[in-house]
Amino acid sequence: MHRCSVRRMSYPATITIDRPERMANWRPIGQVILVIPQYVFLHTVMNIAASVTAVYAWFSVLFTGKLPPGVAAFHATYVRYRARTFSYMAFLTDQYPPFDMKPSAQDPGGAGISVNISPRLEGMNRLNVLFRFIVPFAWLTLIGMLGLMFGFASLPAWVWIVELILGAVLIPGAVFSMVVWAISSVASILGLIAVTLTGRWPDGLFRWSAGWVRVDARLWAYSMLLTDEYPPFSID
Numbered sequence: 001m002h003r004c005s006v007r008r009m010s011y012p013a014t015i016t017i018d019r020p021e022r023m024a025n026w027r028p029i030g031q032v033i034l035v036i037p038q039y040v041f042l043h044t045v046m047n048i049a050a051s052v053t054a055v056y057a058w059f060s061v062l063f064t065g066k067l068p069p070g071v072a073a074f075h076a077t078y079v080r081y082r083a084r085t086f087s088y089m090a091f092l093t094d095q096y097p098p099f100d101m102k103p104s105a106q107d108p109g110g111a112g113i114s115v116n117i118s119p120r121l122e123g124m125n126r127l128n129v130l131f132r133f134i135v136p137f138a139w140l141t142l143i144g145m146l147g148l149m150f151g152f153a154s155l156p157a158w159v160w161i162v163e164l165i166l167g168a169v170l171i172p173g174a175v176f177s178m179v180v181w182a183i184s185s186v187a188s189i190l191g192l193i194a195v196t197l198t199g200r201w202p203d204g205l206f207r208w209s210a211g212w213v214r215v216d217a218r219l220w221a222y223s224m225l226l227t228d229e230y231p232p233f234s235i236d
Contacts, residue, residue, distance in 0.1 A: 011218060011227075011229060011231070011232055012117060012118040012119070012120070012221065012226065012227040012229060013079065013115070013116075013117045013118075013217055013218050013221035013226070013227070014114075014115075014116050014117075015083060015113065015114070015115050015213060015214040015217050015218075016113070016114040017087060017092050017093060017112065017113045017114075017210045017213065018093060018112050018113070018114075019092070019093075019201055019206055019210075020093065020094050020112075020201075021200075022199045022200060023091065023094050023195050023199055023200070023201070024094070024199065025195070025196050025197075025199055027091050027094055027195065028091045028191070028192040028195050028196055029192075029196075031088055031089065031091045031094075032089060032091075034088075034096065035085060035088050035089045035097075038084075038085045038088070038097055038099075039085055039089065041099070042081060042082060042085050046078055046081055046082075046101075049074075049078075050074075050075065050078045050224065053071050053074055053075065054075070054223075054224055054225070056068075056071060057071045057072075057075070057224070057225050058129065058225065061124050061126065061129045061225055062126055062129055062130060065122065065123060065124055065126060066121060066122050066124075067119060067120065067121050067122075067124065067225055067226075068121075069121060070103060072105065072119035072121060072226060073103035073104055073105055073119075074103040075119070075221075075224040075225070075226055076103070076104065076105040076115075076117040076119060076221075076226060077100075077101060077102065077103050077104060078220075078224065079115060079117065079217050079220045079221050079224065079226070080107060080115040080117075080217075081097070081100075081101070082216070082217065082220060083113060083115050083213050083216070083217045084097035084111045084113055084115070085097055086212075086213050086216065087111075087112065087113045087210075087213050088112075090184075090188050090209050090213070091191070091192070091195065092112075092113070092201075092206065092209055092210050092213065093111070093112030093113055094112065095110070095111055095112035097111050098110060098111060105117050105118065105119055113213070115217060117221055117226055117227075118227075119226040119227065120226070120227050120228060124225070124228055125228050128228055129225060172233075173219050173222070173230065173231050173233075174219070176215065176233050177212070177215050177216060177219055180208075180211055180212045180215045180235055181212050181215075181216075183208055183212075184208045184209045184211060184212035187204075187205040187206075187208035187209045188205075188209050190202075190205050191205040191206065191209055207235070207236075208235065210235075211235025211236065212235070214235060214236070215231070215234075215235060218231035218232065219231050
């Protein structure tokens with residue numbers, strides 16, 4: 001296995017992806033199909049559970065300044081599960097992500113991607129947390145902005161305006177994530193061609209595709225109240 005080059009950062013959520021020296025030519029297409037059960041589970045059971053615990057965590061931190069250890073461990077597991085699923089879907093690794101929901105801040109390994117999080121359990125900034133409740137809705141805010149501009153919004157304009165005002169705290173991070181996602185999508189398409197023909201990921205394309213997974217994981221670690229530190233504007 002070849003270790004993807006990762007610049008060590010001080011951010012509490014660190015993501016390392018092991019790039020295989022070679023991949024079977026069928027994997028770029030095949031893994032998109034194989035990952036469907038994981039993708040469905042992530043966007044149903046895991047998302048619903050994470051939404052409920054996020055509300056509980058918000059009230060807990062807001063009134064006590066503390067994040068319950070059990071909730072923190074589950075949120076870390078959610079962020080890890082999400083990163084594992086997207087990494088396999090983007091054929092960044094050939095190791096199928098396990099259905100591992102055991103709450104843990106430290107990565108147990110065995111998935112070709114390591115997501116380790118050091119949650120802040122005490123002394124969190126309550127004012128920061130007060131406004132961060134709407135962080136997970138940042139993507140909805142961006143969609144609302146496009147809806148207002150182009151008339152595609154399915155909800156009343158005032159709803160999108162309220163979302164825009166409330167979601168301003170995360171817009172820089174969400175916009176950065178969206179830009180990285182767009183670039184990584186192009187990199188993934190080119191990577192699909194390269195891996196299908198040669199069985200290898202070009203370094204630059206792999207870096208951008210893996211970069212979005214890192215950006216997304218950090219954004220969600222912040223939104224799930226695992227840290228007070230705003231996500232860095234970096235793909236490494």
